[in-house]
Amino acid sequence: MKNDLASELEFFILIARHGNLSAAARALDITPPAATKRLAQLEARLGARLINRTTRSISLTNEGETYLSHATRILQQLREMEDAVSSSKTDLRGLLRVNATLGFGRTTIAPLVSEFVKRHPHLAMQVELTDKPVDLVESGVDMAIRFGELPDQRLNARCLMTNRRFLCASPRYLEQHGTPTTLADLAQHRCIIHRQNDEAYGIWRFTRDQQNEVMKVQGALSSNDGDIVLGWALDGHGILIRSEWDLAKYLESGRLKVILPEFNLPSADLFVYYANRRNQSARARAFIDFLVECFSKKVSD
Numbered sequence: 001m002k003n004d005l006a007s008e009l010e011f012f013i014l015i016a017r018h019g020n021l022s023a024a025a026r027a028l029d030i031t032p033p034a035a036t037k038r039l040a041q042l043e044a045r046l047g048a049r050l051i052n053r054t055t056r057s058i059s060l061t062n063e064g065e066t067y068l069s070h071a072t073r074i075l076q077q078l079r080e081m082e083d084a085v086s087s088s089k090t091d092l093r094g095l096l097r098v099n100a101t102l103g104f105g106r107t108t109i110a111p112l113v114s115e116f117v118k119r120h121p122h123l124a125m126q127v128e129l130t131d132k133p134v135d136l137v138e139s140g141v142d143m144a145i146r147f148g149e150l151p152d153q154r155l156n157a158r159c160l161m162t163n164r165r166f167l168c169a170s171p172r173y174l175e176q177h178g179t180p181t182t183l184a185d186l187a188q189h190r191c192i193i194h195r196q197n198d199e200a201y202g203i204w205r206f207t208r209d210q211q212n213e214v215m216k217v218q219g220a221l222s223s224n225d226g227d228i229v230l231g232w233a234l235d236g237h238g239i240l241i242r243s244e245w246d247l248a249k250y251l252e253s254g255r256l257k258v259i260l261p262e263f264n265l266p267s268a269d270l271f272v273y274y275a276n277r278r279n280q281s282a283r284a285r286a287f288i289d290f291l292v293e294c295f296s297k298k299v300s301d
Contacts, residue, residue: 005074011039011042012039015035046067091122096283097126097128097142099133099136100128101147102131103226105145128141136273136275144274145270146271147243148266148269155275156273156275160271162269164267165265166247168257174257176236182260192239193219202217205266272288
């Protein structure tokens with residue numbers, strides 16, 4: 001085997017993951033022509049075509065699928081070997097890939113990553129922010145930090161923070177349009193819709209006394225960005241569903257008020273989830289423990 005086997009495997013996995021050479025080149029900080037040349041050298045050495053290329057996309061050949069399967073497994077085994085040797089060391093090394101939601105990842109997770117790498121200066125971390133959950137195995141991500149129910153119950157997870165959801169509105173809106181006293185009243189109100197992933201548009205689900213109720217609401221304003229919809233609620237445009245993590249300071253200041261508190265909404269608990277506890281690296285375990293510690297302090301403050 002060549003000394004650069006790991007980088008060669010990583011290179012091909014990146015191509016398959018991104019679906020084109022240009023994206024893989026950006027991830028590796030090389031030029032697209034350099035990536036094309038590197039792929040050609042790999043195929044020449046193997047004596048097999050791994051990728052079918054067109055002007056707009058690529059697809060794996062049968063040989064490419066086989067190579068990808070083995071490459072993913074071998075690279076994982078190499079990482080496990082290094083972790084087994086170095087797991088007793090307090091100085092964490094290697095690369096840790098973390099996925100998080102857009103706004104929360106930017107405002108909360110990124111500063112925590114900054115603090116963590118200060119403690120472990122030889123550790124490299126990649127933070128990817130996406131609106132939708134990622135496939136941890138296919139993407140090569142070590143862990144993901146997400147609110148709400150887990151996208152795949154086969155995953156392992158640790159709860160970082162309980163986080164209830166509430167209906168809320170600004171005092172100005174309630175003064176102008178009245179305060180709902182029943183769920184049926186919501187049909188007569190302006191509701192601000194936070195469009196998340198593939199959730200049904202304008203469908204709000206509630207539970208009271210173990211009874212489930214569903215309301216179809218309407219409103220002129222909607223967005224897939226949580227900060228935007230929160231800003232609209234603060235400006236008095238309507239009623240919004242938001243979690244206590246986002247609402248705490250506005251409820252305390254009186255800029256927003258909870259309405260219909262007797263009706264429960266699906267929680268937005270914060271989880272860190274990962275594919276396999278048994279094969280988890282020392283650096284992944286350390287970062288998860290760090291997150292648990294940090295969020296336990298935030299909740300108690």
